[in-house]
Amino acid sequence: MKCINCGTDNKLKERTDNQGRCTKCNHLFAFEPTSMGNVKITDPMFAKVISDISAQGTLFFTPKQLLYFLDNRVRRNPFNLSSNFGFFYLFFYLFFSIWAPGFIGGILSGVLGSNSFVIVLFIYNLILVVYLFKNTTSSKLNSQGRKSSARILQVLGLIILAGGILISIFILTSFIAFAIAVIIGMVSLYLGTRQLNQMGVTQEFLLLQSQVKDWLDRWQQINGSILKILPSPNQENKPATINPDVTAYSFDRLVVCDSASIAQLLIANNFHFENNCAILSITGYPQSIFDTTMQMLRRNPDLKVYAIHDCNPRGIGFVHNLRTNANWFLNSEIVIIDIGLTPRQIIATKRGMFIQSSPESAQAAKQLPEEVRQNLSTKELAWLESGKYVELESFTPQRIIKVLQKGIAGSQTLEGDDSSLLLVGDTGNDMYVVQSFG
Secondary structure: OEOOOOOOEOOHHHHHHOOOEOOOOOOEOOOOHHHOOOOOOOHHHHHHHHHHHOOOOOOOEOHHHHHHHHHHHHOOOOOOOOHHHHHHHHHHHHHHHHHHHHHHHHHHHHHHHHHHHHHHHHHHHHHHHHHHHHHHOOOOOOHHHHHHHHHHHHHHHHHHHHHHHHHHHHHOOOHHHHHHHHHHHHHHHHHHHHHHOOOOOEOOOOOOHHHHHHHHHHHHHHHOOOOOEOOOOOOOOOOOOOOHHHHOOOOOEEEEEOOHHHHHHHHHOOHHHHOOOEEEEOOOOOOOOHHHHHHHHOOOOOOEEEEEOOEOHHHHOHHHHHHHOOOOOOOOOOEEEEEEOOHHHHHHOOOOOOEEEOHHHHHHHHOOOHHHHOOOOHHHHHHHHOOEEEOHHHOOHHHHHHHHHHHHHHOOOOOOOOOOEEEOOOOOOOEEEEOOOO
16 A cells, blocks of 8 residues: 555565564554555545545535545456457456356266266356346445446347357257246346346445544544644524625625535535625524624525425425515525426436435425325336435535536526526425536
8 A cells, every 4th residue: 555645565474574564654554554444445546535525625425425526436346348458357257157067067067978068158148237237226336337247248148148149059059058048048138238227226334424524534643633624514693794895785695505514515615605695504604794694685586596406205395485584585586496406407418427325315205295296207206205315415616616616607698598497386486496407
C-alpha cells in the first residue's frame, strides 16, 4: 500500500515490522486492508474518495453523502467489460468449456457413458446462466456490475446458440442436444435483455454509518481534519440581527429543501450567493434567520419557488405541503417548480441510482392525499407503493448543485416551449416538474 505522505509502496511485512508506519517517512497508515474482512479500504483509496466527493476539495459534503459514495466505491463489479478483460473472460469461458467436459465428463463416463461429456457441458453453461442472472438482481452489486452481468448473459446466449447448434448437428447429430442448446441459449439471451432494461433494482448498504464514522475519526486523527465535511445542521433558537436596509429587499427565487442537511449543504457551498436566491428548509433551517427571510419573500408577488426533496412519500407530498400550509404559501399564486426527486425522473433515467425499499415507505405511499396521487402516473404510484425510495444525499454535492442550477435556468421563461419542464395539476395554481434529474 502506498503512503499518502511520500508515495512509497510498503508491503505487508514492511508495514507490520514498522508498527503500521511507512518505512521511508514513518507516517502512520490509517487502514490495514488485510485485517478489515470483506470490505477493504486503503489510505490512497480513502484519500481519493474524499477528493472526488468534494470535487478536489472545492465543495462541502455531508457525512451521509460520504457513506453513499464510499459504499458505491467498495461494491464489487465482477466483470470489467474493457477489451482486455473481455478477451480474458472469453478465454476463461472457452477453456472451462473444454476442461470441464473432458475432466469431469471423463470421471462420470463410467456411469453416464459417452453422453457424460455433453451433459457436463450443458450443466456448466446452465450454472453460468443462473450465476449471471443472480448477479443482475443482486443488491450487493452496483448498477454497473448488474448491467455487465446482463450484457454477458446476452453474449453467452449467442455463444450457446451458435456453438450448441453446430455441435448438436455436425458432431453429435442429436435432436435432444439441439433442443437443449436452443432452450438454454434463448433463455440466457432473453434474461440478459430483460435485465438490461430493468427500471432499477433495490440496493442495501454494505457499510454502516457508524463504521464510516469510525474510519473518518481515525483518518482525521492521523491526517488532520477534513475541512469540507459538514457537521450536523445547527438549529439556533436565537434570531440573528439583520440590517434593516437588507430586510427592505426581497428575493426573486427561493429554494426550499425537505431536510436541513441539504439546505446546509447548499448554503455552505454558497449556492445562494452564486444564484441570487434564498435557501430554507421545510423544518425551519436556518432557524436564526428563517422568520425574517420569510417576511422578505412574501413581499415579492413574482417569487418563484424551487422545491428539492427525497423521492419518498414525504418528499412527493412536499410541494402539496408548501401549497396548503399557512406558514408557507397557502392561497398564494406563486409559481412552484418541483426540481425533484420524483419517480418520473428515476424511471426515466439511464444512470444508476441507489434505490432502497422498506415496508414503511410502501405503507406511507398508499396513504398519500388524493390531491398528490392525481398528479402521479400509474407507473409512478406503483413504484412508490412497492416501497422504493431514493434519498437526495445519495448524490454528490456537485450533481445536486448542477441539477438545481439547470432547473433554475430552465424556468426563466415558463411560457416558452421548454421540454425540461412539465406543467402538472388542476388546482388553478402553476406547478411545474423538472422531467430529468441531471
